[in-house]
Amino acid sequence: MTTSTHSLALSNNALAAAIANPGALGTIEAYISAVHRLPMLTQEQEVELGKKVRDDTDLDAARQLILSHLRLVVSISRQYLGYGLAHADLIQEGNVGLMKAVKRFDPDRGVRLVSFAVHWIKAEIHEYVVRNWRMVKVATTKAQRKLFFNLRRMRPDGQTLDREQISEIASELNVRPEDVSEMEVRMSGHEMALESPQDDEDTYSPISYLSDDAQEPTSVLERRAVDTLHGSGLEDALELLDPRSRRIVQARWLQDEGGATLHDLAAEFGVSAERIRQIEAAAFKKMRQALAA
Incomplete structure (x- = not known):
């Protein structure tokens, strides 16, 4: 084992434990600082460790590869800070992608791990952003996710797009203008608390008008009464005539x-027709009295 590889293997145990939880070192700044102090691997060291992982499932070699690339995850995660999600959570998801990349890394292909890992890191962060950016998912298919991330980047200062801008973006992304418009509407939606955060009688929260009154006891009794009038009650009233x-x-x-x-x-x-009308009126009066009883 070379000196550089040995120093990486003996690196801070707390940092190794923090791979799954970037906040374990106290603050995200402390984690990032520690990550950047870790030495980088040469291509020869990377190939050596990669073969140990592939051929012998060497967990220590995998750990060394992961630790040496944690700074890559930090760098990529910064690109997604605009979604309002915690930086530590983004790094954590990116680290999961890095682990998957190390597990699938083939050192014989002649490709550096950093190039191979970028895809896996971004894929995990993308999944996390889409899953947590809204309570209701804005993108559920691969095509929608691609449109979601590109559209957010291409919208000028988050402003509403006009028809010309929608056409230009649709042409550049090779999608339909209707797809761009639909995704813009989804992204522009804002979440709202179901109940008012404060006990304020003047606050009109969604719970006030979204509640289902169908099972409210008074409504249930009223429906039963109507059903009775339309069914057995009506038959009983007719029998009195x-x-x-x-x-x-x-x-x-x-x-x-x-x-x-x-x-x-x-x-x-x-x-006469008038006599029929009088008989009808008298029958209705008698039926109303019977139904009201």
Whole structure:
């Protein structure tokens, strides 16, 4: 083992433990400072350690490769600070990507680990940003995620895009203008607390108008009463009528299609249309009294 590799292997144990938790050293600044004090590996050292990881699953070699590239994660994570997420959390996710890269690294390909790891680090950070930037996901497919990150970078000072700008961005990203417009709307949405953070009677929070009143006890009782009136209650009220009155009410109002007219019933019973109207009015009065009881 060379002197540089040996010094890396004997590096601060606290920093090694902090790979999964950048805040373990006290502050994120202390972590970043410690990361930048770690020596870099030469290509020969990297190949040697990479073969040990690949061929022998040497965990100490993997640790050395990871520690020597932690500064890369710090550098990449800075590019995503504008999303309002904690820097330590971004670094932590990036470190996960770095570990995956080390596990899959093939030293015989002649490619430095730093070039190979960039993809894995960014992929983990992208996933974390999309998962946590909004309570409701703004991008669920690979194409939407690509559009999400590019659009945020290309929007001038976060301003609303006009039609010409949307067309230019769509052409540059090879997507439809409708896709750009839809993603802009998603990104422009703001989250809102369901309940007011303060106990203020004057504050009108979403919980006030988004609540479901369908299961409220009074509403349930009212629906049951209406169902009763439309069902058994109506049948009972009709039973109280004499046959002629029941026939008039049913023919006029309880037919699926085209109820009978006053003149139709007048001809059927051999009386005037006015008499049919009077019988109907008396029947309704009697039924209302029965339903109200």
